[in-house]
Amino acid sequence: MTGAGLAAPFRQGPVRVRVPATSANLGPGFDSFGLALALHNEVTVRVTDHGLHVEVTGEGSAEVPRDERNLVIRSMRAAFERLGGQPPGLEVRCTNRIPHGRGLGSSAAAIVAGVVAARELVIGGTGELPDDAVLELAARLEGHPDNVAACLLGGLTVAWRDTFGGVRALRLEADPRIRAVLFLSEQTAATADTRRTLPEQVPHQAAARNVAYGALLIAALTRRPDLLLDATRDELHQPYRAAVMPASAALIDRLRSGGIAAVLSGAGPTVLALADAAEAPRVAALEVPGFRPMLLAVDTRGTGVELLVE
Ligand SMILES: Nc1ncnc2c1ncn2[C@@H]1O[C@H](COP(=O)(O)OP(=O)(O)OP(=O)(O)O)[C@@H](O)[C@H]1O
Ligand SMILES: N[C@@H](CCO)C(=O)O
Secondary structure, three states: OEOOOOOOEEOOOOEEEEEEEEEEEOOOEEEEEEEEEEEEEEEEEEEEOOEEEEEEEEOOOOOOOOOOOOHHHHHHHHHHHHOOOOOOEEEEEEEEOOOOOOOOOHHHHHHHHHHHHHHHHEOOHHHHOOHHHHHHHHHHHHOOOHHHHHHHHOOEEEEEEOOOOOEEEEEEOOOOOEEEEEEEEOOOOOHHHHHOOOOOOOOHHHHHHHHHHHHHHHHHHHOOHHHHHHHOOOOOOHHHHHHHOHHHHHHHHHHHHOOOEEEEOOOOOOEEEEEEOOOHHHHHOOOOOOEEEEEEOEOOOOOEEEEOOO
16 A cells, blocks of 8 residues: 555565564663563554554553554554655554553553554665664653663663764673563553652762763673672662652662572562573572562563565
8 A cells, every 4th residue: 555645665575573662771770781581472464444553462451542642553653654644544553561650661662663663664764764764763752771772672672862962772691691671560650650760960989989880790791700799789779769659679688688689670579580591490489478580581682573465
C-alpha cells in the first residue's frame, strides 16, 4: 500500500519489533550506563486504511491508554513525522512483559519499539532514520539516553553527548559470567517524580569519587567481576532517592553488607544485584518481603525486527 498524498510510502506486511528490558545507572553511571536484560516486549504493527486500533496484553494492560496518548503510539507518530508523514491507519498489538514504573526501562522499551516499528513500516525508512538518528529521537522522547541505548544495542552500553551535542552510545560485551538478579519491588515509582529528589549540585569530592567507581565498573562488568562490589558504589543519585524508597535502600545495604553488588535499578524502586553465574541462584533464592526476585541473563541482541507476511 502507498499512503496517498503522503511523502512516505508504506510497507504492506506487518512488522514485529522485540525490545529488551534495561537496567540503567548500574550504581555510578547515572544517565549513562545501561544493561539489557533477557525479558522482552513485542509490538506488532500494520498500516491500515483508516483509524487507530490498539490491543495491549500483559504488564500495564489495565492502565495504558489505547489511543494517541499511548507511549508506543506517540513514539510511532514522532518517527513517522520525521519520515515524511503519518499512515492512513494503524493496527498495533503490544505484548508486554516488562513491569511499568519499577526501574526496568519499560518506557524506553515502549519508545524504542514505537520508533523502530514506524521506521520499518516506511519503505526506505532505515536510510532516512539510521540507527544513530533512532537513538537521538528515542533519547529525546525518553529525556535521558541510558535505557534507550541499551534497549537498542543490547549488552552493556555507555551513552553520552558528543562534542557537538549529539547523543552517542558505545556497546560493550558484558563478561559472560555476569547475571542480573532483580528484586522487583511491589511498589511503583514514576522516574520523572524520583528525578525531582536529585539536587542541582553535588559536592566536588563526591563527583570525583564517582568517576573512579564508574571507570572501575566498566572493567568489572567486562572482565573483572571480582571488582563489582567496590565498583557499584554511587554518590550521585542513590543517596538522594533513598529517602523516597527506604525499603529499596535498606535492601541494598543488606545485600552489600553480605558482599553482593546491589544497586538501585534505574530510578528504582527495584533493586539490581550483579553476580556471577555460580553465585546468582543463591542470591535469587533470598526471601525479601515486598520484593520478588528474578534471575535474568544479559540480553546481547538488543532490538530485533521481523517483517511478517500476511
Ligand atoms: N508498553 C508500554 N505501553 C505504553 N506505555 C508504556 C509502556 N511501558 C511503559 N509505558 C509508560 O511509561 C510509564 C513508566 O515509565 P517510567 O519511566 O516512569 O518507568 P520505567 O521506564 O518503568 O522505569 P525506569 O525509567 O526507572 O527504568 C508507564 O506508567 C506508562 O505510562
Ligand atoms: N538515568 C535515569 C534512569 C531511569 O531509568 C534515572 O536515574 O532517572
